[in-house]
Amino acid sequence: MRSPKDFFRPLALGAPQPVREIPFRPSRALHFFDPGNPKMAAKVPDLVTQVDVLVGNLEDAIPADRKEVARNGLVEIGENTDFGDAQLWTRMNSLDSPWALDDLLTLVPAIGHKLDVVIVPKVEGAQDIHYVDRLLAQLEAKAGLDRPILVHAIVETATGVANVEEIAGASPRMQGISLGPADLAASRRMKTTRVGGGHPGYLVRTDPVGEDITVGRQTFQQDLWHYTVARMVDACAANGILPYYGPFGDIRDTVGCEDQFRNAFLLGCVGAWSLHPAQIKIAKKVFSPSPEDVAWARRVIREMGDGTGTVMIDGKMQDDATVKQCRVVAELADQLAARDPELAEAYALAEKD
Numbered sequence: 001m002r003s004p005k006d007f008f009r010p011l012a013l014g015a016p017q018p019v020r021e022i023p024f025r026p027s028r029a030l031h032f033f034d035p036g037n038p039k040m041a042a043k044v045p046d047l048v049t050q051v052d053v054l055v056g057n058l059e060d061a062i063p064a065d066r067k068e069v070a071r072n073g074l075v076e077i078g079e080n081t082d083f084g085d086a087q088l089w090t091r092m093n094s095l096d097s098p099w100a101l102d103d104l105l106t107l108v109p110a111i112g113h114k115l116d117v118v119i120v121p122k123v124e125g126a127q128d129i130h131y132v133d134r135l136l137a138q139l140e141a142k143a144g145l146d147r148p149i150l151v152h153a154i155v156e157t158a159t160g161v162a163n164v165e166e167i168a169g170a171s172p173r174m175q176g177i178s179l180g181p182a183d184l185a186a187s188r189r190m191k192t193t194r195v196g197g198g199h200p201g202y203l204v205r206t207d208p209v210g211e212d213i214t215v216g217r218q219t220f221q222q223d224l225w226h227y228t229v230a231r232m233v234d235a236c237a238a239n240g241i242l243p244y245y246g247p248f249g250d251i252r253d254t255v256g257c258e259d260q261f262r263n264a265f266l267l268g269c270v271g272a273w274s275l276h277p278a279q280i281k282i283a284k285k286v287f288s289p290s291p292e293d294v295a296w297a298r299r300v301i302r303e304m305g306d307g308t309g310t311v312m313i314d315g316k317m318q319d320d321a322t323v324k325q326c327r328v329v330a331e332l333a334d335q336l337a338a339r340d341p342e343l344a345e346a347y348a349l350a351e352k353d
């Protein structure tokens with residue numbers, strides 16, 4: 001661990017100054033695409049107007065014999081696309097793979113000035129972040145970049161979950177953490193065989209109502225990811241970085257996807273991955289507070305004045321702690337509305353009702 005005095009020093013001579021605070025930029029949908037797939041690449045100019053973040057995926061889902069095509073495709077897209085307000089991220093290959101080094105050695109010199117964040121998969125501890133941190137600093141210095149590329153970790157092994165706090169605080173570059181439920185399930189020897197979402201077998205059942213234990217008992221499916229998401233959210237909040245739910249693999253089940261995303265939103269996550277264009281609007285909807293909630297939050301803030309004491313609004317007690325929760329919602333709404341005119345209008349309309 002670096003001493004607190006050295007934490008914000010560049011890790012290579014000539015590398016840009018590390019950031020002291022992670023800028024909040026809307027990142028409701030982290031949209032994954034294969035930059036070497038011509039059909040997906042052709043959709044990029046349209047996608048930049050729809051998503052907050054485009055993630056050029058180089059890791060899982062890209063076959064071994066197409067890794068270079070994907071990497072070169074991302075360079076081409078980075079060079080030739082005007083991203084406007086959208087961000088360009090990449091998910092590099094895992095650090096133990098034969099492709100990871102070439103991913104960074106190629107991308108940083110070529111499109112480092114366009115790349116906002118590098119997602120590092122299968123992060124197991126602070127040592128993985130430290131490795132990427134130093135290498136990025138060296139490459140940024142060599143490329144003459146004037147701002148640091150940030151780092152996002154995927155927590156998707158049991159060891160990664162056990163070390164999530166140290167990962168979150170490993171570097172000033174740490175922008176956020178995503179849950180990787182599919183790899184995590186495998187690492188934990190879970191028996192789920194799917195990419196995120198729930199499982200009908202993971203449930204609780206009400207008590208028996210009579211002699212026959214098989215009748216009259218309701219079951220309620222439980223959230224397999226609650227514990228991990230909650231740990232990840234706490235680790236991120238404690239370190240001033242942002243938590244994300246990861247992928248929901250059943251593209252057809254837009255309803256289940258919305259529920260899973262909403263659980264994450266309510267627990268503190270700021271976004272989720274979209275794997276297919278159909279999931280973009282789900283993520284944008286879920287990770288934007290509803291106009292009704294925003295109107296309520298603004299009302300509580302207004303009526304609480306200096307924020308101290310208590311007031312009753314519609315029979316509900318408000319105090320310091322509720323006004324702080326309402327500020328979270330209202331500030332998020334302001335930040336999203338600044339980038340999304342439709343949302344700004346919906347929030348303004350709800351205020352008038």
Ligand SMILES: CC(C)(COP(=O)(O)OP(=O)(O)OC[C@H]1O[C@@H](n2cnc3c(N)ncnc32)[C@H](O)[C@@H]1OP(=O)(O)O)[C@@H](O)C(=O)NCCC(=O)NCCSC(=O)C[C@H](O)C(=O)O
Pocket residue numbers: 031032033034039040043057060061154156179180181182183184195196246247251274275276277
């Ligand atoms: C899931 C898919 C393989 C489905 O693709 P496809 O069968 O082609 O779907 P459609 O026919 O419905 O597609 C309609 C058109 O849309 C284009 N398309 C599809 N997906 C995308 C996309 N993500 N971005 C841009 N464009 C997309 C298709 O090409 C069709 O185009 P056209 O024919 O011209 O109309 C596919 O969606 C896909 O590969 N998605 C990404 C998958 C991915 O990135 N997976 C990795 C992330 S999840 C993970 O890694 C697990 C995690 O790490 C963990 O451990 O939990």
Ligand SMILES: [Mg+2]
Pocket residue numbers: 060121156180182183
């Ligand atoms: Mg994974």
